[in-house]
Amino acid sequence: MNSYHRTLENLPLLKKRRPLAYAITVGFCAIAWWLRLVLDPFFPPGFPYLTFFPAVILASFLFGRGPGVIAAILCGLLAWYFFIPPLYSFALQRGTAVALLFYAGVVTVDILLVHWMQLANARLMAERERSASLAARTEILFEELQHRVSNNLQMVGAMLALQRRGIADGEAKRAIGEAAAKLQLIGRIQRRLYGSRGEPLALDAFVTALVEDLAESSGKPGIRHVVEANSALLLPPDRAIPLALIVAEGIANAIEHGFADRETGTILVQVCAEGDRLSLSIRDDGAGVAEGFDLAAVDSLGLRIARNLAQGMDAELRIAPARPGPGTLVELRNIPIDRAVQPA
Structure with missing residues (x-):
C-alpha cells in the first residue's frame, strides 16, 4: 500500500526524461491501433475510438498533459484514417465531423480531469512536505524548550547550593541544600517528561x-x-x-x-x-x-x-x-x- 501511494505521489512519471515519455505514448497509440484492428470484425459499426480512449487516458495519467494531448491527436488521426468511412483517407464528411467533435470533447474532458487531479496531488505533496518541515521545526523547538527549562531549574538549584556555603546555621543550611537538590532533580525529570515529539x-x-x-x-x-x-x-x-x-x-x-x-x-x-x-x-x-x-x-x-x-x-x-x-x-x-x- 505504501509503494502504491508513493507511485501516485510521483505522477506524472518521467518528468526529467520527456523524450522517453513521448516515445512510450506513441507505443500506447500503436498498441491501441493494433487492438482496434484485430477486434474490428467483432465490433459493430460506429465504434472507431473504443481502444483509443484508454490509450489517451493512460498516457495522461502516467506522463501528464503533454503526452496526453499527443496521444489524443495521434489516436484521433489513426481512428479517422483507418476506422471512419471513407476508410484510408482523411476525407471530412458531415458524419465524420460529428464523430471527430465527439472524440475531441471526450478526450479533452479526460485530459483536463487527469491534469487537475495531478495538480491537486502536487499541491497535496507540497503541503505534506511543508507540514513535515514544520513538524521537524516544532520538534526541535520543543526539545530546546525542554532543555532550557531543565537547565534553568538546575541552574537555580546550583545557585542555591552555592548560597548554602555562606550560611552558618546548620538547620537552614540543610534545608537549602535539600531544596537545591530537589530543584536539580526536577530539572533532570523535566528532560524525561516527554518524547521527542512532545507526547x-x-x-x-x-x-x-x-x-x-x-x-x-x-x-x-x-x-x-x-x-x-x-x-x-x-x-x-x-x-x-x-x-x-x-x-x-x-x-x-x-x-x-x-x-x-x-x-x-x-x-x-x-x-x-x-x-x-x-x-x-x-x-x-x-x-x-x-x-x-x-x-x-x-x-x-x-x-x-x-x-x-x-x-x-x-x-x-x-x-x-x-x-x-x-x-x-x-x-x-x-x-x-x-x-x-x-x-x-
Missing part, C-alpha cells in the same frame, strides 16, 4: 529512565537498581512529576540510610495498574527503618515533601520495614489514574 512518555519507560538516571548519580555503582513496570499508561505531567519526586526520595533515602555502611545491595521499584488505580513500591535490602516508623512524625524535608505530594495526588504513602526483611518498603498506593491518558 507524554509511557509510565514504564519514564520510571525506568528515571531510576537509571538516579542510579548513575548515586555514587554507589555496586547497588543494583531493578525496575518492574507493566503499565504503559501515559501520565500527564501533573501526575508524573510528583510520582518521580517520590521515587527519587525513596531511592535517595535507601542509598543514604539503608546502605550507609554498604557498597552493594538491591533496590527494586515496582509499578502496576489495576483498574483506575496505580500502585508503586520501592523495596531495598538495606538496614531498614525501625518498627513502628511514623511517617507523619518525621522532620525530614524530603519525606515531608513526599507526603504532601502523595496527598496532592489523593494517594497513600507508607514506609515500613520490608517483609520479609531486611530492608525498607516504600509504598505509594491508590493513585487515581482516571485522568491519565490511555495509550493509543
